[in-house]
Amino acid sequence: MGEQRQRYNEEFKRQTVKYIQEQTKSVADVCVELNIPKSTVNQWIAKYREFDQEPLAAPEKVRELQQQLKEQEKANKLKEREIEDLQEELAILKKALHIFSKEPN
Structure with a gap:
């Protein structure tokens, strides 16, 4: 049968987006590091991004x-x-x- 989809809670999603915003790594690098598909992380970024977390x-x-x-x-x-x-x-x-x-x- 098919592979089970991984579920992530809201707090994990928010923390992942915050981590990406604070890093100098690319989104792709962070996705590989966390073993999460890039499309999933991009959706999280669109939903949870906070601009005050980004360097000016x-x-x-x-x-x-x-x-x-x-x-x-x-x-x-x-x-x-x-x-x-x-x-x-x-x-x-x-x-x-x-x-x-x-x-x-």
Whole structure:
């Protein structure tokens, strides 16, 4: 016959999710360590995850976000410069249109 399914109580599930959040190991590594299927643990994480258990910022994540911020600031400066150039061109065109649309005396 089929294999008996393992049952886990609520406290074990919560403690497992807390353990995963506090570790630097991957979910797959913890699943192997505890001999629990990854899909089961992922369901527990979705249900019991508490964000206050997670570290706020890992140094590599902070560096990555800083780099993204610098790239965005650079892109924004380029766009601002382009907008200023287009506004200047528009002002020149308006003046030219005004000058050339006057009827000659």
